[in-house]
Amino acid sequence: MELTERKLRILQAIVADFISSAEPVGSRTLSKKYGMGISPATIRNEMSDLEEQGYLTHPHTSAGRVPSDRAYRLYVDRLMDRFELSKDEKRSISEQLAGNILELDKTIEHAANILSEITNLTSFAITPKQDENRIKYINILPADESTVVIMIVAESGKVKNTVLKLRAPYHEDSLSLLSKAMTYNYKGKTISDILTMDIIRNFETDIEAMNRLAESIMPNFLKTLESMLDINLYLDGLTNIFSIPEYNNLEKAKLFLEMINQRKNFTEVLVNRDEGVIITIGAENKEDLMQDCSLITATYHINGKLVGKLGVIGPTRMKYDKVTSVIEYITDNLSRSFELP
Amino acid sequence: MELTERKLRILQAIVADFISSAEPVGSRTLSKKYGMGISPATIRNEMSDLEEQGYLTHPHTSAGRVPSDRAYRLYVDRLMDRFELSKDEKRSISEQLAGNILELDKTIEHAANILSEITNLTSFAITPKQDENRIKYINILPADESTVVIMIVAESGKVKNTVLKLRAPYHEDSLSLLSKAMTYNYKGKTISDILTMDIIRNFETDIEAMNRLAESIMPNFLKTLESMLDINLYLDGLTNIFSIPEYNNLEKAKLFLEMINQRKNFTEVLVNRDEGVIITIGAENKEDLMQDCSLITATYHINGKLVGKLGVIGPTRMKYDKVTSVIEYITDNLSRSFELP
DNA sequence: GCTTAGCACTCGCCAAGCAAGAGTGCTAAC
DNA sequence: GTTAGCACTCTTGCTTGGCGAGTGCTAAGC
Numbered sequence A, B: 001m002e003l004t005e006r007k008l009r010i011l012q013a014i015v016a017d018f019i020s021s022a023e024p025v026g027s028r029t030l031s032k033k034y035g036m037g038i039s040p041a042t043i044r045n046e047m048s049d050l051e052e053q054g055y056l057t058h059p060h061t062s063a064g065r066v067p068s069d070r071a072y073r074l075y076v077d078r079l080m081d082r083f084e085l086s087k088d089e090k091r092s093i094s095e096q097l098a099g100n101i102l103e104l105d106k107t108i109e110h111a112a113n114i115l116s117e118i119t120n121l122t123s124f125a126i127t128p129k130q131d132e133n134r135i136k137y138i139n140i141l142p143a144d145e146s147t148v149v150i151m152i153v154a155e156s157g158k159v160k161n162t163v164l165k166l167r168a169p170y171h172e173d174s175l176s177l178l179s180k181a182m183t184y185n186y187k188g189k190t191i192s193d194i195l196t197m198d199i200i201r202n203f204e205t206d207i208e209a210m211n212r213l214a215e216s217i218m219p220n221f222l223k224t225l226e227s228m229l230d231i232n233l234y235l236d237g238l239t240n241i242f243s244i245p246e247y248n249n250l251e252k253a254k255l256f257l258e259m260i261n262q263r264k265n266f267t268e269v270l271v272n273r274d275e276g277v278i279i280t281i282g283a284e285n286k287e288d289l290m291q292d293c294s295l296i297t298a299t300y301h302i303n304g305k306l307v308g309k310l311g312v313i314g315p316t317r318m319k320y321d322k323v324t325s326v327i328e329y330i331t332d333n334l335s336r337s338f339e340l341p
Numbered sequence C: 001g002c003t004t005a006g007c008a009c010t011c012g013c014c015a016a017g018c019a020a021g022a023g024t025g026c027t028a029a030c
Numbered sequence D: 001g002t003t004a005g006c007a008c009t010c011t012t013g014c015t016t017g018g019c020g021a022g023t024g025c026t027a028a029g030c
Helices: A005-021 A027-033 A040-052 A069-079 A087-098 A104-119 A172-186 A191-196 A208-228 A238-243 A250-261 A263-271 A320-337 B005-021 B027-033 B040-052 B069-079 B087-098 B104-119 B172-186 B191-196 B208-229 B238-243 B250-261 B263-271 B320-337
Strands: A122-126 A135-144 A147-154 A159-165 A233-236 A278-281 A293-302 A306-315 B122-126 B135-144 B147-154 B159-165 B233-236 B278-281 B293-302 B306-315
Touching: A005 A027, A005 A040, A005 A069, A027 A040, A069 A278, A069 A320, A087 A104, A087 A320, A104 A122, A104 A233, A104 A306, A104 A320, A122 A238, A122 A263, A135 A172, A135 B135, A135 B147, A147 A208, A147 B135, A147 B147, A147 B159, A159 A208, A159 B147, A159 B159, A172 A208, A191 A208, A233 A263, A238 A250, A238 B250, A250 A263, A250 B238, A250 B250, A263 A306, A293 A320, A306 A320, B005 B027, B005 B040, B005 B069, B027 B040, B069 B278, B069 B320, B087 B104, B087 B320, B104 B122, B104 B233, B104 B306, B104 B320, B122 B238, B122 B263, B135 B172, B147 B208, B159 B208, B172 B208, B191 B208, B233 B263, B238 B250, B250 B263, B263 B306, B293 B320, B306 B320
Parallel strands: none
Antiparallel strands: A122 A233, A122 A306, A135 A147, A147 A159, A278 A293, A293 A306, B122 B233, B122 B306, B135 B147, B147 B159, B278 B293, B293 B306
């Protein structure tokens, strides 16, 4: 059976109505509210067909119809109008993001805040994978007689440092020597390359003092380097789910929050998604706990290369048009502000 | 009316029973379970007295008794036994904390994780106030031809840096010169002192290049410095409240989570608490939303000076003995690992 | 042949009513 | 001062019946 023009129109109306009301949509409402020019009875017949085709479900005999995942998919792909953010909204987002570009991570966290604020959903953002980030230089700096700061600067501009107390005092010349040697060795290499290399050996030079220094610094250097690989997950708007009728039930709300609070798993899910704007609806998600959620993610870029992600998660009933627009707008904005000058 | 020995024993039994069962305690239960050697009727009389004195309440006529805030206070101050953690628990905590002392903030976050894990409550930790932290040195380092890294090292070992793209290329000598000048100027000063000083003017030297450099770096330097003052709040075990009978109701759970997610306010509350182990029970808390919560905090020290806090928040019905012991043990452990070597 | 009015039917929801259970408070006896 | 006994109170869980919303089917209309 083909989807006639009229069926599409009805389906669109049902989805739109259900998205905003969260109540099953009845034939009478539809006929009256959306001025379709056909009677409830006709609509009922059409609805019955749509149900047969898997676009609608029926919580129970005497309830209205509810869109299925399939209906949302159709809606997202073909039926929904492109949503244009208002000038004011756009300006507000840009301004808020521009206010805080000092620290990359903070900016990303802030973007997640804005997103949940606007959408009233739970938002998240992850920082880019750093595997492919290349070392620019390494600097070992004196702090006091037995303390040094290991500082690693990557090409993307990411900086990471650790304070390390040495067991023995050091000579300042050895520090700068070691910094140079390490930079020479590692410059241009990716973090993951370095971590798989056999490193300690590389510093068996003639200079005894430097060897000893390298030996005590290396373990911490490696740990620091490893921690540069960590992907940060920022979450916001967690409590927003409490105002969503779908989660008006302790057990569901609990499961939702617990799923998201398994940060490792959740990050993993996000990392594995494709680039660009990706929408997965209900059962399209592989994870058990996401079967009645929709997940929308988009990617932002740093220097056009490293890729982070940002998005929302909520019930399948969400304002796909607006949410998608907002996410797109924010990620575009992020990518632009992370471009090389 | 005085609290007789017997009344105290009864009260203790009621509190202990209610803490573990979350059910109002009846006279019969009490008489049987706690082998008091007196009949339910006698206990009822005593309970009636205790209620009059404000130690017990009565959800309704035909329910058992529930301890009031006052009873918990008495329990905490006089009745509860000191709880000794088992050797295994102690070892496990120490080991987990020792595994990750590379980064101070991570360690503190990790301590909060452990705490919520053990207590099954919502835990939190805040990093120390940095107002009194003194600058050790400032280093402006080259990253590439137009990018520099501003690095600030404080006496506590806290390091903070920002990557800054300059509008014009710089001369490397000016960088080290400026680093030295700034270090000379700020070394030994506290962060808040510097932020209230009128700084830009301090660098009006003869050297033109350095003046220009200082001018473009200063705003970012100040912002970075300011961000060093931020107190980080780590939360964990938020979803634990879902398994607590007191919060077995959407509205309450929601309010609880929203209260805690107002991170600014919540941090403020924590910052304002006294040092040492502090327990506030129910209405002893000033905040509206905490009227039926208890809050336990303890302080840890960095180098014996900077003070951070760690604790739990949960329903007034909590295992005060065990929770207090755990918190104390963890903060002691933290302070010890943050001591100067 | 599509559309529509009419009507019986189904189901969830809510309030009222009822019985069971838990625990108290009081009284009178020990 | 302590305790047994008993009436009383209040919550909880279950059942019942009415109401409203919405459907599905049928038959009539265009």
